[in-house]
Amino acid sequence: MxxxxxxxxxxxxxxxxxxxxxxxxxxxxxxxxxxxxxxxxxxxxxxxxxxxxxxxxxxxxxxxxxxxxxxxxxxxxxxxxxxxxxxxxxxxxxxxxxxxxxxxxxxxxxxxLLKTLTDSYFDVFATLPPIIPPGPIGVLGFGAGSTARLILELYPPEITVHGWEIDPCVIDVGREYFGLSKLERDHKDRIFINIGDALNASVKTGFSGILVDLFSEGSVIEELQDPKVWKSLKSRLRKRGRIMVNVGGRCVEAEDSERDGDLVMEETLKAMSQVFGDKLFVLTLGNGNDSSLALTGDLPDLDAWKKRLPLPELRSFVDMWKPFTKFRLKY
Structure with missing residues (x-):
C-alpha cells in the first residue's frame, strides 16, 4: 500500500x-x-x-x-x-x-463474492461491447475495477480494457481487496491500467468505446461540463465508436453543496449535446431519483443488441434509452 x-x-x-x-x-x-x-x-x-x-x-x-x-x-x-x-x-x-x-x-x-453482476450502473456499462466496432475500450475512472471485471468476464478475449485512474492508492486497494491482481493475471493480455489524468487517455489505434465515470469530491468533475472536453474525447474514437457516461443525478452527494447533482447532470448533458447533437441518448435508472447515463452515436437496432448481450439480465436496459431531446429532469 x-x-x-x-x-x-x-x-x-x-x-x-x-x-x-x-x-x-x-x-x-x-x-x-x-x-x-x-x-x-x-x-x-x-x-x-x-x-x-x-x-x-x-x-x-x-x-x-x-x-x-x-x-x-x-x-x-x-x-x-x-x-x-x-x-x-x-x-x-x-x-x-x-x-x-x-x-x-x-x-x-x-x-x-457469489455473483458477477453488481445491480448498479456498472451493469449498464457492460452492455456497450456489442454495439461498438472491434478494438480497445477505455475506462476513464477505473476505481477498483468493477467495470473492467464485467467486460473481461462476460466478453470474448479479443476485447481489451485500458483503464485510467488518478489515484494509485485506489488501484492498490483494488488489487488487495477487490481481486484486481487476479483479474490482471487471468487476463494479462487484455487489461492495461494507467495512473494519471483520465482526460489525457489515448491509444494509438483509437478507442472503439470509452466508458466515462469521473467524479471528484462526490460530483461529476467540472471538466465534463465543457464541450471542448467532449470534442477532444470524440476525436479519440474509431469510426462508429461510442462513449457511454455516468452523468450522475440527484442521488449523487457532493462535498460542495452548490454542486447539485441534477444541475451538474444537466450541464454535462448539455455540453455533450453541443458535440454529439441528436446522436445523444439518456438512460435514467429507477424512478428518477437515481443516476442517469448517456450514450453517443445512432441508436442501435434494439433487438440485435439484446441478442448479443451475454446475460439476459442485461437486456432490460436496452429499451430504457431515450433521445436527449426528450429528456426531462424530474424535479
Missing amino acids: AKELVSLQLLPPQFHIPRHFIALSSPSTLNLRPKPPQNPIFIRRATTQSHRHKTSNDDDAIPANEVKTIAKFKSRHNYIRVIEVSRKTEHPLAGSRLLLLDNPGNIHSISF
Missing part, C-alpha cells in the same frame, strides 16, 4: 443506506433499478439532522456487527474506505464489498 496511509478514527456504530439504493426485483423479472456507486452510505448520528436522502425507517440501517471495515486511510486524492456487508443481513448490499471515496462515503466500486 502507498506510503501516504494514515490512521483514522473508527466509524460510528451504524451505517445508513437509503432504501432506494437498489430496487430489488424477483428472479423472474428483468426490471432492475440500480443505484450508482456514487450514492453515499450514510452514517447514523443521533445528534445530526436528517440527510436529504436519508429515510427514517430503521430497516435501512445496517448494524455495526454486520459491517466490517477492512481498510481506512487518506491518500493524496481521497479518503478511502473498504467495507464488507455481511451476507446474513437483510439488505440489497448483503454479501458485497464496497469501495468508499470522499468524505460523504460515496461508493465507487461494488463486488459480490
Whole structure:
C-alpha cells in the first residue's frame, strides 16, 4: 500500500443506506433499478439532522456487527474506505464489498463474492461491447475495477480494457481487496491500467468505446461540463465508436453543496449535446431519483443488441434509452 496511509478514527456504530439504493426485483423479472456507486452510505448520528436522502425507517440501517471495515486511510486524492456487508443481513448490499471515496462515503466500486453482476450502473456499462466496432475500450475512472471485471468476464478475449485512474492508492486497494491482481493475471493480455489524468487517455489505434465515470469530491468533475472536453474525447474514437457516461443525478452527494447533482447532470448533458447533437441518448435508472447515463452515436437496432448481450439480465436496459431531446429532469 502507498506510503501516504494514515490512521483514522473508527466509524460510528451504524451505517445508513437509503432504501432506494437498489430496487430489488424477483428472479423472474428483468426490471432492475440500480443505484450508482456514487450514492453515499450514510452514517447514523443521533445528534445530526436528517440527510436529504436519508429515510427514517430503521430497516435501512445496517448494524455495526454486520459491517466490517477492512481498510481506512487518506491518500493524496481521497479518503478511502473498504467495507464488507455481511451476507446474513437483510439488505440489497448483503454479501458485497464496497469501495468508499470522499468524505460523504460515496461508493465507487461494488463486488459480490457469489455473483458477477453488481445491480448498479456498472451493469449498464457492460452492455456497450456489442454495439461498438472491434478494438480497445477505455475506462476513464477505473476505481477498483468493477467495470473492467464485467467486460473481461462476460466478453470474448479479443476485447481489451485500458483503464485510467488518478489515484494509485485506489488501484492498490483494488488489487488487495477487490481481486484486481487476479483479474490482471487471468487476463494479462487484455487489461492495461494507467495512473494519471483520465482526460489525457489515448491509444494509438483509437478507442472503439470509452466508458466515462469521473467524479471528484462526490460530483461529476467540472471538466465534463465543457464541450471542448467532449470534442477532444470524440476525436479519440474509431469510426462508429461510442462513449457511454455516468452523468450522475440527484442521488449523487457532493462535498460542495452548490454542486447539485441534477444541475451538474444537466450541464454535462448539455455540453455533450453541443458535440454529439441528436446522436445523444439518456438512460435514467429507477424512478428518477437515481443516476442517469448517456450514450453517443445512432441508436442501435434494439433487438440485435439484446441478442448479443451475454446475460439476459442485461437486456432490460436496452429499451430504457431515450433521445436527449426528450429528456426531462424530474424535479
